[in-house]
Amino acid sequence: MLTLFLALAASISAFAQANISPAKAQAKKVILLGGVVHTGNGQVINNGYVVFEKGKITGVGDATTVKFATNDGELINVNGKHIYPGFIAPVNTLGLVEYESVKATLDFQEIGSLNPHIRSIVAYNTDSKVPATLRSNGVLMAQIRPSGGAISGSSSIVQLDAWNWEDAALKTDDGMHVSWPATPRFRGGFGGRMAFSPESLAERTQNAILELNSFFTEAKAYNEGAKPAETNTRFAAMAKLFKGEQKLYITANTQKDIVAAVNFAKKFNITPVIIGGSDAYLITDFLKQNNVPVIVKQPHALPNNIDDDVNMPYKNAAILYNAGVTVAVSIDDFWQQRNLPFMAGTVATWGLDKEKALQTITLNTAKILGVDKTVGSLEIGKDATLFVSTGDALDMKSNKIEKAFIQGRDINLDNLHKQLDKKFSDKYGIK
């Protein structure tokens, strides 16, 4: 059975996109001329240009005020089209899973609850068939994180066109991921019998928080003192976090959990990033005062409570943005990341101007992840990780990516799905 299964898997990967190679380094200057430049920092240039060379952006501006020599690199006319910085998909398991129901392909969750020593980057599979299906929708970078337990381990930020994980890495071990122990919620009819009382659940949650607290406290002491005779690799893995070289991402959703999580981190002199934050809109003042950014997870979700505004999950990010909280949006799972652009579109529909909404998947994300010096917007000196769409890329009706560049490299936008489309359209003789 197992061999049969392996054989099947092998035959599929053998077929799949073996002909899609990572692009070669940028050889000559590229000038994208004309078109609407969405810089990612909230600006838009209606008839603009973007120039990049050796993988870095060397010019961005108004096309009506400059002239480019045709022999000076490759000039691509993008009149009427849109130029965007590559979208960044934060907090997901891309490349750590191939088929959700096939255990052998699952590499995102380790055994145990306190796993700061676990590092996602080493399991990131550049040969996964999934990333190519993201690139063709404009998602060019991602933050790959382990999940599960109270401390899941360290994430890394990658670009999505690479031979191996070393090539892919933009920033390794950028942050430590914690899940705030939350009181579980129940589905089901009213009056149904509960297996656990609210009191026992609250106690369980409290114990989990105490356990997390003592781990952090001991880890901090461990890393401040002289190296003890007996090494604790888990504690040692927390050193970067306490030194401020790593971010702390805490998943928390209810207002109480968010406040508790932030106050917890503050005790260790850390300003955390809140992941999830479905009730964050209720405590914008608190988040702003504490300078806590939020990565809103899955705007396409049902409301937390039956009584909530049915469209609240759509509105959450815009409310946070308008209140002055640094906010990015993300989406669950791995293959779904190709829908990230439409999360920003949703944010735009429900309360933000489109360019600001764009920030929630570009510059704001880069800032929150600590990579805004190199990516996240179309600004001189940053990586030339960007793409051209014939229409508004935040809308599925018009998202159509014609060209994409990662660090200046002109990447192949083919993927497994396009290949299968072609194969069977050819069979039927249709387009």
Added chain:
Amino acid sequence: MKKILLALALVFSALFAFSQQTFPVNGSADVRSGQYALTNATIVVNANQTISNGVLLIKNQVIQSVGTGTAIPKGYVVVDLKGKYIYPSLIDAFSSYGIATDPSAAQRGGFGGQRQSIFTTTKKGPYNWNAAIRPETEVRTIFAIDNKKADELRKAGFGSVNVINRDGIARGTSAAVTLNDEFEHKVFLKDQTAANYSFNKGTSSNDYPTSLMGSIALLRQTYLDAAWYKGQKEEYNISLEEFNKQQNLPQIFEADGWQNILRADKIGKEFGKQYIIKSNGDEYQRIDAVKATGASLIIPIAYPKAYDVEDPAEARNVSLAQMKAWEMASSNPGVLEKAGINFALTAFGLDNTREFWANIRTAIENGLTEKQALLSVTEVPAKMLGISEKVGSIEKGKLANFLITSDNLFKSSNIIHENWVQGKRYIVNKMDVSDLKGVYNLNVDGVGSLTLKITGPSTAAIERSGADSVKTTATFARNGDWVTLNFNLKKNPKGDVRLTGYISSESPIAMKGEAALSDGTEGKWTATFREAGKEMPKREEPKPALAANGPLIYPFQSFGNEVLPKAESVLLKNATVWTNEKDGILPNTDVLLENGKIKAVGKNLAAGSAKVIDATGKHVTPGIIDEHSHIAGTGGINEGAQSVSSEVRIGDIINSEDVNIYRQLAGGVTTSQILHGSANPIGGQSQLIKLRWGKLPEELKFAGADGFIKFALGENVKQSNFGSGQRFPVTRMGVEQTFVDAFTRAKDYEAALKVKGNNVRRDLELDALVEILNNKRFITCHSYVQSEINMLIHVADSLGFKINTFTHILEGYKVADKMKAHGIAASTFSDWWAYKFEVAEAIPYNGKIMHNVGITTAFNSDDAEMARRLNQEAGKAVLYGGVPEEEAFKFVTLNPAKMLHIDDKVGSLKAGKDADIVVWSDNPLSIYAKAEKTFVDGVLYWDIDKDAQKLKQQQVERARLIQKMLDSKNKGGRTQRPMGMTSTLYNCETASDYSNGFEAIQTEEGGHHHE
């Protein structure tokens, strides 16, 4: 043990011992005739008749006469009940008194219950195949007196109960017993009062049924099996034998909640039965529908406790419906009375029987009359159970089952003194025949003359006038005729004065006895009645008033309406109109809605009397139709215990109160096909609904639509990723043979039914398959990979049935030519893949390819969240493959209408079609489009502006209720801690176990997953 019981009874209160005719006596016989005359009482004979100053004669546990001025024969013990009341003892029609619960029962089923792959009963003997059908259970054979519980019930005033063994779907017969505690032989009022039913499989270890709809199907099939059994000679089956015998008894159905009342009643009507239904007290929410069943009800008076809402963050976890249910629950009995429904009240469901009276009084404060209250605990249950000739009122010839009370039974100050059951006197609160309250002349040797004031059962004061004037309180106690008094006068003498003695004369009252002083001297004392005390007028505690109740809403859920919206005549003016007809997309066009239908589509239409809505800049489209949905169901949407479950019907378990109906209206959805899950190759029958928010479950159903059924292939039916691996099939090869076998049996069955004079057992499972073979029911088949799709097409061809729709069909693009050739429609996901192995080659171009090959193609949700954005999913047909916008939007409107055979009514905008219409802010395929208005049958169920108002009103209503709960808590009301609750969400893979009234759902919490 029996001896001890007897001894105890004698010591405490027994006045005569029951003589057991057939039992030998160890010692001398002690036969008593139990002759009593209760005099001077106010006798409440029944709810309509009260006798003042009455006399009640009883002998040998039977009432001999009730009346006034009755001559008391010699040999009767006379009990003077001046100032007291006599009421008939109460009857509880629904009790588990005297039934030992199986401790292992809690381990089975219910939360976390794992399926064991137990397909047929493990009970030895010729019993029903499914252990949840156990009509052979007879309470009379398992009942045993439970002294502790009997005492608890008697203290609350009950004299008899109907005992039900609450286990299983067909539960067998109940028996009525009194709460006398002597011998089982004595207490039986009726050995078989009723046949009992429920939707709960109880302790049955069989996997089937796992769902509410499975329970319903099993019960339905049992009626058919029993009918067949009568006319056959092949087998002996105790269960069916007993089931048939019980059909002439009253039929009691335990079905908690008004929706289950309607479900139970529907089954009853199908088989010519009128159930008496025990419910849970929420009938006020839909009293008209409950009334329309014509069923008599048994209603608990257990109310939800207030939620502890002091912490606003925690209070968010309590929904409006929970708060309103807390507020309105106690009005339920009054609402039932006003509606004219025949109902009994039960103490069943109370945390503690002691709450019974407080809750009855609350019900009375909230609209229940005392008369009805009395009826509902005496004559009504007596009649239901057929025990009226013995209990329920105080009449000659009936059992001496009555209460002696200090006052009107329903007054809060009332005390139940005694509860007589079958002539046996049980003291609840000791009744002192003479009241000692008053002022007395007290003389104590060595102390002198004092004044004693007895003010209550244990309170007294001592006064001395003159030189050593003193006023002090005394402790006073009385035990029958014995009295003790203790006081301290500080001087003359110093120290405590302790008196003990007895009542020496009743009229006038006098007491005397021994005195002991603190210096050791002893003496005598006497007290003689001087005058009545100046009694403080007794104030009936004014009940601290809580504010009035809020309005009922329909549905009883957040976003419910106080008044159901009605169809309006509306002219939508100057919109971009997506007709889905040959006119295509028309700019600057009007749509006129009238009487729930589309009256006209065109330019510059005259409004007439219609309300004009300026839709300039808006897009007007037909409502979205979701071909694959699992909202608005309850009790599980998978009956997965067997490979074939075509007997189950989603139509049986529609839940009109699901908030997801409203949420999806907010996304422009107007019609949804609610499907069975995909746990087995042949699933259950589907139900097409319109999202008529606030209507009853039956009213949601799409009238006149063809019946459909869910089939499934692949990993789920093989149980690749869950389950025990014991249920056939576990391979795609086995899946084929499951279909072959089922349809072969169905054909043989159909042929057998056609033979004249046959006694073929009606089989609901096969009936559904015969319908398919005759093109009267249509298949929606969950499918993934091309091999299995191809397989089912071949099976269908060879057995002569048609496949209407492949749903999911993610590899449809690989066999599009074959599907096209067979005229099979496709309802798929826009872009889902990689969530399991069989979707390794699922591609977002699937819809486009199938469409371009000429297949009727739809995008569906299978997900309560995604269903709100199906318009955007249609937009992905533009993204992946460039399907023209007009055609792409048909993927979620006209095309699903076609595959559901309802395109003559919905799916496009044309005069005469249903006014199921959405007004969008933008091109509906765009991420920027909001559904601003959604009409179903011309009724505006979603309006983005009204929604904003509703949210505000809801805030106000919540605030009011929170304040009321805080008030209740401050006044000592009990509270419960709020717990986060969300609505139940199902998708194809949701496996649940519906038992013990709790649904355990075995999917990852909070996940956003597909099957």
